Amino acid sequence: MSEPKENRDSVFPSITRRSLLKAGSALVTLPFVMSGKSFAMQANAPETAQASGAAERVVQTCSTFDCGGKCDIRAHVADGVITRITTRPDSELDPQMPIMRACVRGRSYRKFVYHPDRLKYPMKRVGKRGEGKFERISWEEATTLIANNLQRITAQYGPACRFVHNNTATSGGTFSGDKMMRRLLNLTGGYLEYYHSVSMGNTAAATPYTYGAVASGNSLDTLAETKLVILWGHNPTETIFGHSNHYFQQMKQNGTRFIVVDPRYSDTVASLADEWIPLLPSTDNALMDAMMYVIVSENLHDKAFIERYTLGFDEASMPEGVPANESLVAYLMGDKDGQVKTPEWAEKITNVPAQTIRQLARDYANTKPAALIQGWGPQRHNCGERTARGSTLLATLTGNVGIKGGWAAGYGGCGNRKFAAGPEMPDNPVKESISIMNWVQAADDASKVTADAGLKGAETLNSNIRILFSLAGNYLANQNPDLHQAVKVLEDESKIEFIVASDLYMTPSARYADLLLPETSFMERWNIGETWGTASYLILSEKLIEPEFERRSDYDWQREVAAKLGIESQFSQGRTEQQWIEHIWEQTRLSMPDEHLPTFSELRVQRKHLFKSKPYVAFEDNIRDPQNHPFPTPSGKIEIFSQRLYDMHNPEIPALSHYVPAHEGPEDALAKQFPLQLITWKGKNRANSTQYANPWLQEVQVQKLWINPLDAQQRGIRQGDTVRIHNARGICQVPAEVTVRIMPGVVAMQAGAWWQPDAEGVDHGGCANVLSSARITPLAKGNSHQTMLVEVAKYASAV
Structure with a gap:
């Protein structure tokens, strides 16, 4: 609906010449690489600064968005204006704690800050x-x-x-x-x-039912000698997840083999993978079950590890009082349900060829050590809790828990991360x-x-x-x-x-x-930036300019x-805002006496503090000395079978994590009406929906629907056609990207696009949330918005 002129003027009032010059000075050359071509946006910020004779200072800072890198941003400030952004030069690389260079998001922050559409008044x-x-x-x-x-x-x-x-x-x-x-x-x-x-609440709730603790990841410097990495639904190249890419690229150069399991041929597949294994969304557990069947039936499992550290592998290691045929081996061999979990069984569910499943299982079991690192996308399905635990069972069967070069799977966050103290919070009476x-x-x-x-x-x-x-x-x-x-x-x-x-x-x-x-x-306030993943540093985010x-x-x-x-x-x-930051930093110093943090005055000069902790392996003490360091589970062991889940009597969260057909998955009866599974991914050009309004970043990646040529041909869809993605909840209309980078039966859109409904409620922005479900997961009571069935049709506009 159009707005009256008086309302538009009150929201977007006239801009003064001074503010316009300031906004204009924020535009400088920013290179983009799109479809193999190089583009640049040119403006006059450096010339403006030089012409005015203003002294320029360069300040190392970071954003405080929900963005994992906390990358090194060098803000060039002259006359109270950010004139351009650069990043850490290669000469400043610290191999003990590599702070990320600014990605395309970081390099475009000026256009986000100096934008005429920003809100100006209450x-x-x-x-x-x-x-x-x-x-x-x-x-x-x-x-x-x-x-x-x-x-x-x-x-x-x-x-x-x-x-x-x-x-x-x-x-x-x-x-x-x-x-x-x-x-x-x-x-x-x-x-x-x-x-x-x-982001990750389902896997955070599920992982402790195996290990008794949430954090199950190592520091990435422990993977230097790892021969095989399986990235399962993990896309760090686009999500910029901590400084994973720095280590993964080093490992790739040193001969580490990477396999990526993902329905979509992501940029991570393109940059790292020796092999891409696409599977239907929500069928991860069927693939995991078949891998475990191969590992056990071919005698590839780590028997000594399983016997010493686990509960529930076979009937002999089950808790007392549990009926027969509830163990992992009994499930895999079909002793209870009559279905042996062979690769041929899983192929019909996952669309992954049986021989591919066999080879993946053999490669993972025979490569010592190996790391199965699961991303947070798979656990955002309504079966996500089962998928998270399934990966922990694979890591356990192969003895890759608690060892250098291995990975315990599950949640994957690193337990040695350190955070700033934060403002004191009074108790909540509610x-x-x-x-x-x-x-x-x-x-x-x-x-x-x-x-x-x-x-x-x-x-x-x-x-x-x-x-x-x-x-x-x-x-x-x-x-x-x-x-x-x-x-x-x-x-x-x-x-x-x-x-x-x-x-x-x-x-x-x-x-x-x-x-x-x-x-x-x-850029207009004070803060301390904190990292995701396995990064371990704090960086000052200083107020650089006055808000207009x-x-x-x-x-x-x-x-x-x-x-x-x-x-x-x-x-x-x-306290002022700056004084709160000084106070928080001092409280952080007092809470970490062994880290020798600088004073706040010293931090303003140093800009950052690298913890440089020694390499960290999750559950290393539990494996090295289980007598004195039992796992924090009820049994003190890795629980392949969870008595706690068994006592819930919920078939959707089985005590032994295994495949259960998902609501709105490929086996749901609803698939006859809506035969395509829609997934979303976190793209390189925004963090969730933040920076969607940045025009530079809209050029980096255009919002489209990825659809496989086989699915497109069946629907008469060609490259660039406008299509309508729909289900019983909503309709979304965007251009089609016909590509083999998405497997048949699955379509995909980047997450975080802004909702733009027309008068009939049809979204024209590419916001997948008009199609996603509010169904909660059974264990975490969390989100399952990645599980959605849709149909896609070519849009024929009215004549």
């Missing part, structure tokens, strides 16, 4: 929720609205009606608006908390919590959120969600599974009474705000709200 909604109609107001009015609504709504419904949503755009730093919002709410009665990580997957139900009808659905700490919720804060998050009305279901609740103003959104841009989620606030970018227009950091306006609630001194403790 605004309140004047139309219906979702219309995107706002009018400019003052910060005094904005903070008064927040304070008054907090007091009114809390008095009426109690503190459990208050909710702070998932806010990943700032989760890469130790200090953020959503953390401080939670601090403010705890000081005024508390709020409804959520648990579960949308004890109940929900899965992040329950928030729509909690806003719609709190009685729907039961213990079976994921409620913790109470039998029932006392109130629906009535006030919601979305600070640097686009999950609300973009990344949320079954987007139409979520939006229906958001549009109903009798449900959530007051929504506050703070962001850099008018995102799809921001359009549903009652109060919309212009946030600062990471009326942009303010969340902490800045939260202090005003706290003052109007009478708790400012308790909330801020008299």
Whole structure:
């Protein structure tokens, strides 16, 4: 719907000549490589800086988005403007802890910060929720609205009606608006908390049922001598996952063999793989089962390791009181169900040839050591918990747990990572919590959120969600599974009474705000960057430029709200944002005396601290000395069979992780109507949906639907045709990319595109969340948005 001119002008007011020059000075040459050709964007920032005679300083910094690299960004600052971005020169490489060079995302941050579409002023909604109609107001009015609504709504419904949503755009730093919002709410009665990580919560919940602990990955420097790496649904080349690529490329050059198991021929396959094994999504466990059958039937398993460290391999090693034929061997040989888990059995399910399965199993079992590293994509299916545990069983059978060069699989996070202290958080008086997957139900009808659905700490919720804060998050009305279901609740103003959104841009989620606030970018505030994966360093993210227009950091306006609630001194403790960062750094120094962290003044010169920990192998002590270091499971052993899961009596989370056909998987009856499985991937040009608005990065990778030529031919689809992807939940319309890089029966789109519905509700942005399901996983009560059946048709526009 078009907006009246007065509203458009209030949202995007005229730009002064000075601000236009500043914005223009942020544009400089940025090379891109697309389809084998080199492109560049040229502007005059260096000339502008030189012409003005401004002294340039170069500052090493990092972003604090939900981006794993925390790569080395060198911001060139002159006259209060970022003129260009470079990165770490090769001469500064530290082989003991390689900080990443900036990727295409890092090199394009200036265009994201200096963009005319950034929000400029606080605004309140004047139309219906979702219309995107706002009018400019003052910060005094904005903070008064927040304070008054907090007091009114809390008095009426109690503190459990208050909710702070998932806010990943700032989760890469130790200090953020959503953390401080939670601090403010705890000081005024508390709020409804959520648990579960949308990124990796299913595997984090499942892995402890094998090992008793979540972190099951090694530091990557322990893989230097590994002869074989199987990357199972893992795509670090595009996701920029820690500094994996640095080590993997070194290993590749030194002769390590890489096999990638993935339905899509990703950039990781192109850059690393000696072999690509595509399989149908959600059938991972069938492939794993058949591999285990080959390993056991061909006597390739590590008998000594299994006998000493495990429980549940065969009938002789089962816990007392469990009926016969519940062991791994009994399952593989079909002793209970009559189905032997041969490669031929798995081929019919996975579409992986039986001989390929045999060779993969033999290669993994016979190569010593070998590392099976599972990504987080496979565990985002509704069978993801089983897939996560299945990989741990393979690692256990082959004796690759707790040894240098091996990998315990499962969650894969490294247990020796170190983090900054973070701001102190007062206790939350509200004890109940929900899965992040329950928030729509909690806003719609709190009685729907039961213990079976994921409620913790109470039998029932006392109130629906009535006030919601979305600070640097686009999950609300973009990344949320079954987007139409979520939006229906958001549009109903009798449900959530007051929504506050703070962001850099008018995102799809921001359009549903009652109060919309212009946030600062990471270049306009203070923070400490923290890494993902197996990286181990902290880096200062310093305020480099002053925010323009009326942009303010969340902490800045939260202090005003706290003052109007009478708790400012308790909330801020008299600290500015920079003083909080100094305080957090000092607390971090005190908590890590052996690391000899620099003082904050020294950090401002050094910019970063590398921990340079010794090589770390998960469960090494448990394997070296099981008597004194038993696994933290009930049995003290690696539990191939989990009594805890067995006692749940849930067929979807079997005690022995194995294949169970997935809802909306290839064996679902729904596949007759919607025969294609749609998956998404995290692309190189944005972190989730962050930076979608960056035009440079939109050129890096255009939003399309990947479809195999066989599937395209059956539907009369040619390269570049506009297609409609649809199921019972929604319709999405994008161009087709007809390519053999996706296997038959599967289609794929990059995740994180912004939802752009037309008047009929058809999405034109390529947002897969209009098609994804809100079904929760059985164990973690987590997300399964990767499991979705669709049909694709060529779009014929009306004449």
